[in-house]
Amino acid sequence: MFRKSKPDIQIKTPDQIRSMREAGKVVARALDAVRAAAAPGLSTLDLDAVAEEVIRGAGAVPSFKGYRPIPSEPGFPGSICASVNEEVVHGIPRASKVLADGDVVSVDCGAILDGWHGDSAVTVPVGTVSDEDVRMMDACREAMWRGIAELRPGRRLGDIGHAIDASIRSHGSYGNVQEYGGHGIGTEMHMEPHVLNHGKPGKGLRLEEGMCLAIEPMATRGTRHVAVLEDEWTVVTRDGGRAAHFEHTVAVTAEGPMVLTAREDDRAELEKRSFPDPGW
Incomplete structure (x- = not known):
């Protein structure tokens, strides 16, 4: 079994980390398939079907399907x-949401394999x-990598948030969404x-070897402020500016x-930053 840190955080063994890599x-693979499929005229429900086929074909289960943050809710x-254009996160795949050029x-x-996410x-x-x-997407992606670079034993959560926020700010007048962020997994x-996705360096929980975190900045082409639509899932920018999420x-x-969760096209990035080989 994994041991727990305080406050109640899983510390994984090397074998458990290898299982999480699987x-x-x-x-x-699911994201690679979706990226290859995304084209004008396809709906977001079409993309959902592509991802689900890959996940279930690997003997895994989609993490998101049926997910309930509040047990009593659907x-x-x-x-x-x-999430398309001004939608930031949590967009529901729909047949009526058809992608257009531009x-x-x-x-x-997300996927669950042998109990690991x-x-x-x-x-x-x-x-x-x-x-x-393109510049907005590049800024968000780079902020993710800057945040990831802080995941070393002895660093603190505030170091991650500070690195992400500083990176987004350094690329221009992009909004850094603060209502949502990463998480343990x-x-x-x-x-x-x-x-x-913001914070003060040297502050917050100290990182330990064996912690596993999802790092996920969200950048916008306008202000950082967001709202939730009536479907109670989809998060959009208040000013209608487009958004990116990595x-x-x-x-x-x-x-x-x-x-x-490294993909083949991340290999050069990992090597450039001297991150350990996750096993391909």
Whole structure:
């Protein structure tokens, strides 16, 4: 069994981290399939079907389908969250939500394999997108990597949030969504601790080897302020500005941050940053 840190945080063994990497590989393959499929004329429900086929074909279960933050409330209906343009996170896949050339769609995906969760997100351009959208996506992705770089024993949660916020600010006048953030992950998808995308360096919980965290910044082309639609899931920007969302599940190891949901196209990034090989 894993041991627990305070406050009630799972500390995984190396074998358990390897099991989480297997779940992460399933998520990586599902996201690769969705990225390849995303094109004008497809609906977000079509993308959901692509991801679910990959997940179930690997013998895993979609983490999101039926997920209930509040047990008495209806569960989430999709295998992915598909958030288009001004939708930031938690977009419900719908047949009526048809992608158009120039859209950006943020796809968040989770899978459970042998009791362990993987969770990752990418923002995908649909057809030809504007240079402004490309820069926003690049800024959000870089902020994720800067946050991940702080996942080392002895660092603190505030170091992660500070790195993410400073990175987003350094790229221009982008909003950094603060109402949502990363989280612990392991035998459940959402666990302690909550990982803010802003913070003060040297403050907060001290990181330990064996912790596993999902790091997920959300950047916007306007202000950071968001609202939840009447479906009680979809989060949108209040000013209608477009948004990006990137996420990886990461283990804290003595060798550095091990990215458990790494995809093949992340390999160069891991090597550039001297992150440990997660096993391909």
